[in-house]
Amino acid sequence: MQTNEGTTAASEGRELLTFTLGSEEYGIDILKVQEIRGYDAVTTIANAPDFIKGVINLRGIIVPIVDLRIKFHLGKVEYDQFTVVIILNIAHRVVGIVVDGVSDVITLAADQLKPAPEFSSTLGTQYITGLGTIDDRMIIVVDIERLMTSSDMELVEAIAA
Amino acid sequence: MSIDMSQFYQVFFEESAEHLANMESLLLALDLDAPDPDQLNAIFRAAHSIKGGSGTFGFTDMTEVTHVLETLLDRIRKNEIAITSEMVDAFLLAGDVLRGLLEAHQNGSLADEAASLAIREKLQKLTAASIGAGNTKPSDVPAPTSKEPEVPAAANGQYVYQIRFVKNRTNFKKKEQLDNLLQALRDIGTISNQKIESNSVSLTLISSTSEEDLREAFMFFIKPEQLTLTVQDNPSVTNKSKTDDELGYGFFVDPENLKSDVENAQGYGFFVELENQPQPAASGQILQPEEIPQRRATDKAPTAATVAAETSIRVSVEKVDQMINLVGELVITQAMLAETVSGMDQVLYERLINGLAQLDRNTRDLQESVMSVRMMPINFVFSRFPRVVRDLASKLEKKVQLKTVGEGTELDKGLIEKISDPLTHLVRNSLDHGIELPEERIAKGKDPQGTITLRAAHQGGNIVIEVEDDGAGLNREKILAKAREKGIPFNDNISDADVWLMIFAPGFSTAEIVTDVSGRGVGMDVVKRNIDSIAGRVEITSRPGQGCTVTIRLPLTLAILDGLSIAVGEQTYIVPLSFISESLQPGATDIKNVSGQGQVVLVRGEYVPMIALHQVFNIKPKVTRPEEGILVLLEAEGKKVALFVDELVGQHQVVIKSLETNYRKVAGMSGATIMGDGRVAMIMDVPALVKLAQQ
Numbered sequence: 001m002q003t004n005e006g007t008t009a010a011s012e013g014r015e016l017l018t019f020t021l022g023s024e025e026y027g028i029d030i031l032k033v034q035e036i037r038g039y040d041a042v043t044t045i046a047n048a049p050d051f052i053k054g055v056i057n058l059r060g061i062i063v064p065i066v067d068l069r070i071k072f073h074l075g076k077v078e079y080d081q082f083t084v085v086i087i088l089n090i091a092h093r094v095v096g097i098v099v100d101g102v103s104d105v106i107t108l109a110a111d112q113l114k115p116a117p118e119f120s121s122t123l124g125t126q127y128i129t130g131l132g133t134i135d136d137r138m139i140i141v142v143d144i145e146r147l148m149t150s151s152d153m154e155l156v157e158a159i160a161a
Numbered sequence: 162m163s164i165d166m167s168q169f170y171q172v173f174f175e176e177s178a179e180h181l182a183n184m185e186s187l188l189l190a191l192d193l194d195a196p197d198p199d200q201l202n203a204i205f206r207a208a209h210s211i212k213g214g215s216g217t218f219g220f221t222d223m224t225e226v227t228h229v230l231e232t233l234l235d236r237i238r239k240n241e242i243a244i245t246s247e248m249v250d251a252f253l254l255a256g257d258v259l260r261g262l263l264e265a266h267q268n269g270s271l272a273d274e275a276a277s278l279a280i281r282e283k284l285q286k287l288t289a290a291s292i293g294a295g296n297t298k299p300s301d302v303p304a305p306t307s308k309e310p311e312v313p314a315a316a317n318g319q320y321v322y323q324i325r326f327v328k329n330r331t332n333f334k335k336k337e338q339l340d341n342l343l344q345a346l347r348d349i350g351t352i353s354n355q356k357i358e359s360n361s362v363s364l365t366l367i368s369s370t371s372e373e374d375l376r377e378a379f380m381f382f383i384k385p386e387q388l389t390l391t392v393q394d395n396p397s398v399t400n401k402s403k404t405d406d407e408l409g410y411g412f413f414v415d416p417e418n419l420k421s422d423v424e425n426a427q428g429y430g431f432f433v434e435l436e437n438q439p440q441p442a443a444s445g446q447i448l449q450p451e452e453i454p455q456r457r458a459t460d461k462a463p464t465a466a467t468v469a470a471e472t473s474i475r476v477s478v479e480k481v482d483q484m485i486n487l488v489g490e491l492v493i494t495q496a497m498l499a500e501t502v503s504g505m506d507q508v509l510y511e512r513l514i515n516g517l518a519q520l521d522r523n524t525r526d527l528q529e530s531v532m533s534v535r536m537m538p539i540n541f542v543f544s545r546f547p548r549v550v551r552d553l554a555s556k557l558e559k560k561v562q563l564k565t566v567g568e569g570t571e572l573d574k575g576l577i578e579k580i581s582d583p584l585t586h587l588v589r590n591s592l593d594h595g596i597e598l599p600e601e602r603i604a605k606g607k608d609p610q611g612t613i614t615l616r617a618a619h620q621g622g623n624i625v626i627e628v629e630d631d632g633a634g635l636n637r638e639k640i641l642a643k644a645r646e647k648g649i650p651f652n653d654n655i656s657d658a659d660v661w662l663m664i665f666a667p668g669f670s671t672a673e674i675v676t677d678v679s680g681r682g683v684g685m686d687v688v689k690r691n692i693d694s695i696a697g698r699v700e701i702t703s704r705p706g707q708g709c710t711v712t713i714r715l716p717l718t719l720a721i722l723d724g725l726s727i728a729v730g731e732q733t734y735i736v737p738l739s740f741i742s743e744s745l746q747p748g749a750t751d752i753k754n755v756s757g758q759g760q761v762v763l764v765r766g767e768y769v770p771m772i773a774l775h776q777v778f779n780i781k782p783k784v785t786r787p788e789e790g791i792l793v794l795l796e797a798e799g800k801k802v803a804l805f806v807d808e809l810v811g812q813h814q815v816v817i818k819s820l821e822t823n824y825r826k827v828a829g830m831s832g833a834t835i836m837g838d839g840r841v842a843m844i845m846d847v848p849a850l851v852k853l854a855q856q
Contacts, residue, residue: 041840043733043833043840043842043843044732044780045830045843046777046778046779046780046827046829046830047827047828047829048827054841055820055824055841056841057835057839057840057841059490060486060489060490060493060818060835061818061822061823062818062819062823062824062833062841063823064824093822093823094823095823154825155824155825156825
């Protein structure tokens with residue numbers, strides 16, 4: 001089903017939610033986004049890695065929050081009323097990510113997406129679907145599902161264990 | 162017009178399973194010397210309902226077994242024959258076969274034809290045997306409704322029957338079937354003039370069996386209309402029976418005849434009970450008036466069952482769980498509102514505050530009643546044990562009685578399902594290893610009949626289930642010897658309680674002989690693991706020569722927990738109340754350092770290892786000196802540990818939420834919950850903490 005969505009989206013161009021981390025702009029599949037909310041009280045998890053901020057109560061569901069800024073050493077890590085959490089719905093899980101800011105929803109046509117060159121980036125190239133260009137902006141398109149379920153994120157038991 | 166019957170299959174499966182369970186427990190409760198007619202009727206009704214249902218859905222194999230079962234039951238019920246333990250065994254076996262068939266239909270797998278055939282034959286034999294015996298007892302078979310004169314019983318109780326029946330491909334597919342029939346006839350009387358032709362068989366039978374019984378014996382093989390049966394010395398009756406057969410139905414509704422209704426164009430192929438049964442006149446006629454309504458009553462039994470069914474509904478567990486979750490949310494929302502209001506002016510917002518107080522009560526009541534939906538009496542588990550004990554005891558040639566106490570104790574459905582296997586294992590173990598053989602018991606001066614007691618009770622926030630036997634008890638030396646052999650390390654002055662717990666080690670069995678019942682040493686460790694998985698605890702007490710008691714402590718439910726909230730730094734944690742023995746503020750001198758590493762605290766003359774929560778969880782505490790904070794004394798798995806925290810916040814009932822749904826398992830935490838202010842609080846995994854303290 002997901003591949004179907006992918007192909008239809010690719011032919012008509014895919015909708016991406018873009019956010020900023022430091023000076024870079026990232027795009028993720030908008031269908032994976034459940035909602036966007038402010039950052040509020042997080043309950044820390046003992047002995048968890050520092051980028052896992054803890055868990056929040058999202059209308060009765062316990063949702064872990066990952067700060068991508070800490071994970072990828074990008075941007076200024078501070079929490080105020082402008083801090084944004086993107087709640088993602090991936091692999092039947094609900095996970096929140098903290099980013100510097102949400103900028104836009106864009107549609108990227110297939111020809112606007114270029115394969116990512118082989119370089120060592122903070123975000124492993126295996127998680128990057130490609131680079132998109134809109135006007136003179138460059139957007140790094142991330143396979144967010146793959147990233148969040150990877151063992152690096154320490155979010156999922158099976159891989160982490 | 163066709164109705165898709167398959168949509169009703171599930172209901173039939175569930176109901177039949179219930180009927181079978183019901184039948185089994187009734188059979189086991191039956192007093193063979195003086196069977197209670199109500200119980201017999203109930204057993205009959207259960208069999209009858211299964212037969213009716215299976216007939217409706219076209220599960221003929223089940224119908225056939227229940228039919229034979231029912232025939233015999235009907236005779237017992239009508240006091241024609243006395244129930245014997247052999248019959249009860251056969252009934253229980255039939256129940257098992259039916260269960261097997263039911264499962265086969267449910268899973269679409271292949272049914273065990275051989276077993277069902279075997280049980281049918283066994284029951285038929287019992288019926289046939291009892292037919293012979295039946296006549297010697299006063300019979301109260303329904304008496305004639307017409308005023309036909311009674312046939313005088315022959316002086317020697319024998320009748321001469323002229324029997325002729327149709328033989329064709331459909332009723333005698335195999336030659337053996339005919340042989341079986343003839344053999345059955347030979348069992349009850351003497352056959353002469355036997356003539357087997359290509360499409361019919363005729364013979365003369367001299368027997369003491371009544372005509373009705375004889376017809377029933379034929380029922381298994383041929384349809385009533387294919388049989389001509391005449392009693393030689395009374396031709397007038399023959400005419401009468403023919404007319405009745407042509408009519409197709411008579412006065413008595415006979416459940417045995419359900420089978421023929423398929424063929425019979427007139428729907429119910431009830432045929433008339435023949436009027437010329439030998440009737441030991443006096444008793445039979447006196448009974449006649451009551452007998453008719455009684456039969457009618459049983460025929461109405463399915464209707465009565467339907468009425469009873471309407472007072473309860475079947476709901477899927479998911480729906481109930483969803484409801485529980487939603488109510489949990491409601492409770493949290495309510496608590497959030499209550500907290501918001503607590504800061505408001507009492508006078509200004511009086512009505513709002515009052516309204517919220519009422520909401521508080523209502524939500525609590527709602528929560529309680531919703532939780533109770535999931536609660537089931539433990540009898541659902543206990544009820545299977547009479548059978549287990551009975552079967553095993555006879556297999557092992559032991560005399561054992563089973564006592565159950567507190568069957569009405571309710572616990573969560575999820576727990577019921579998970580506790581049943583461990584309990585079965587414990588009971589089997591008690592029977593096999595605990596209870597001695599009768600001779601041995603007599604030699605020890607005990608009652609030759611052993612007793613296994615299953616006891617359930619509420620104790621605080623727990624359910625306590627005990628399996629107690631009055632057998633030999635555990636043997637300390639034997640267990641230790643085995644432990645040595647298995648290479649399990651232990652201290653020489655190990656306490657009894659610890660020795661007993663060794664039997665839960667994998668592969669541990671001190672049984673001298675491995676039987677097919679137990680003794681392979683796989684089992685007790687499974688028992689322990691199963692109980693651990695539902696947050697239960699096991700204890701064993703044993704008195705040598707007097708018996709052994711295994712106590713299982715379970716939480717009431719897996720969804721809600723009574724907890725004490727504690728604060729460390731900015732964080733709040735929930736400690737399950739069941740683990741807390743006390744809280745105390747230590748004096749500075751009570752805290753001792755042990756070899757510069759761990760710390761212990763002196764509590765009433767006992768040194769208890771201390772864990773500082775802020776160190777374990779790497780958080781910045783408000784207080785660092787134990788004498789300024791609070792120590793919570795925890796006890797798990799028989800070990801004690803003192804937990805040093807900043808302060809105690811309060812006691813709550815919390816809804817347990819899994820961390821694993823969206824995250825993963827966190828060491829030291831058993832789950833999370835949502836507090837009144839909407840924040841998440843972690844629930845501590847106390848046994849894990851205690852283990853941590855030991856390292």
